[in-house]
Amino acid sequence: MNNSGKEISKIAQIANLLSVRQMRGAGLGTAEYDLLRLVKQQPGISQKDACAQLDMDKGALARRAVNLEQKGYLTRRSNPKDARSQLLFPEPKADQMDDAGDSAEDAFYGWLLEGLSEEERGQFCEALRILEERARKESEDGFPNVNVKPGLARSVAEREERPAAAEVSGAQPLSGTKKKKTADTQLPSAQDESDPKPEKRSRRQDPDVWLL
Numbered sequence: 001m002n003n004s005g006k007e008i009s010k011i012a013q014i015a016n017l018l019s020v021r022q023m024r025g026a027g028l029g030t031a032e033y034d035l036l037r038l039v040k041q042q043p044g045i046s047q048k049d050a051c052a053q054l055d056m057d058k059g060a061l062a063r064r065a066v067n068l069e070q071k072g073y074l075t076r077r078s079n080p081k082d083a084r085s086q087l088l089f090p091e092p093k094a095d096q097m098d099d100a101g102d103s104a105e106d107a108f109y110g111w112l113l114e115g116l117s118e119e120e121r122g123q124f125c126e127a128l129r130i131l132e133e134r135a136r137k138e139s140e141d142g143f144p145n146v147n148v149k150p151g152l153a154r155s156v157a158e159r160e161e162r163p164a165a166a167e168v169s170g171a172q173p174l175s176g177t178k179k180k181k182t183a184d185t186q187l188p189s190a191q192d193e194s195d196p197k198p199e200k201r202s203r204r205q206d207p208d209v210w211l212l
Contacts, residue, residue: 015108022104026097027071031056032064036097039074039088046079047086062086073097 023033038050051061068074073094079085113121
């Protein structure tokens with residue numbers, strides 16, 4: 001099997017890691033940087049549309065938009081067509097972060113190509129140019145020639161039924177959601193106190209319960 005596609009993806013991921021480190025040094029997280037780039041590409045985008053394009057929870061996106069506004073990277077404005085909607089606009093400071101990310105990637109790829117001879121670099125860059133043109137045309141045509149195995153991607157309906165936060169191991173529940181009561185959190189009622197049966201101890205009250 002030809003794994004050249006996976007190798008290209010791995011190199012791109014490593015380059016992106018360097019950019020992410022640059023962003024973190026400036027106080028930006030990966031999700032914030034993704035939102036900032038989208039706002040730069042589509043100034044005036046609504047938070048609702050940003051949620052759809054980034055596949056992000058409404059509350060999570062709103063928090064990141066507030067954080068970016070407080071850091072001076074974007075501005076939120078009321079939508080004149082819908083008072084309940086917020087529109088996002090980039091600030092000049094956003095250009096500096098984009099330049100920093102691009103600069104990091106340029107430095108990485110420049111260093112990477114130093115391992116090739118001049119002839120190898122020329123051949124490699126020409127091959128990449130051909131592949132880039134082929135990929136762009138296929139994307140513009142709607143990927144008619146790429147055969148993707150069914151069942152690899154979740155359907156939109158499935159994503160809507162299961163909140164994104166529930167998919168992340170150890171994720172905290174979103175604000176407004178009710179936590180399920182457990183034996184550790186339930187308090188004994190008056191009826192329990194009058195019950196002659198032995199009191200049931202929780203794991204938190206007595207670690208020895210784990211051994212029963």
